Amino acid sequence: MFSQACKYAIRAVLYLAVHASEGKKAGVKEIAAALDVPKYFLAKILQQLSRNNLISSTKGPSGGFYLSGQNLEATLKEVVECIDGPDVFNSCILGLPVCSSENPCPLHVQAFAYREGLHYQLKHQAIGDLAKRIEREEQKI
Amino acid sequence: MFSQACKYAIRAVLYLAVHASEGKKAGVKEIAAALDVPKYFLAKILQQLSRNNLISSTKGPSGGFYLSGQNLEATLKEVVECIDGPDVFNSCILGLPVCSSENPCPLHVQAFAYREGLHYQLKHQAIGDLAKRIEREEQKI
DNA sequence: TTAATAAAAGATTTTTTTGTCTTTTATTAT
């Protein structure tokens, strides 16, 4: 479903939502250690998210990454599409160039339901709200 | 979700279910052309399926691939797991080593609910029955 | 204003996946 980079991206964003803020930024080193993820690879991913204004960062001492108020209102759908491209949620599960409700591949109905449910959640839940649930239910990231 | 090899495998098996039989085998060349898929790569995939008794084959003139009665009773779940490994349907969508209903990752509920739907179909529908529907509804493979 | 810090950027390497080509083995029709 998601590339490795995308999985790291989602987890990093959720980590920032829960553990960081403008007054308490988190560095690559901290995030990579907390998530047990390759540091330099994560750095690249964070840069990409930052360039696309999905996360915020400042350089220098006491610098690092965090989510601004605006960032917290974004959704994971945007994060996912930033890393894995815009077709993640609507490409055919069998890779057929034409596959739609009108012209469905043999797995279309099932695959569509599966992915659309996930898509819906990622699209309609703000990252900030998701973070609250994670804290409330003490979920691992 | 599925690797490229797995997508080819599913499509090839369905092609065989619809277009081939013990009396009318299909060669790699025919299948690759019909599905517009790289020939030599497909050959490798068919070999793997054959070694695992998910498809049948015979060498030599008028040889090729087909599905035996037993093969038609198998499911796409078996095909998928033969190519992509046994964890496709129960590994965490975020790649966390521990993620279950008791100890869910932040996306577990959504991912599980919807993936399980796909899993259920692939697990409980025989390839032969699926092929009948494909013919009935004239679906592209 | 300087040294230390940490992200940004660029270049490179490693690993995995995908795709190709060649040789061998089995089968069958002549």
Next chain:
DNA sequence: ATAATAAAAGACAAAAAAATCTTTTATTAA
């Protein structure tokens, strides 16, 4: 028996994804 056929197997190449290392740039605290 033999030639033709087609899968099986093995070796190889290309592309993509994942991971690493180095240099540059911006910031800030002393």
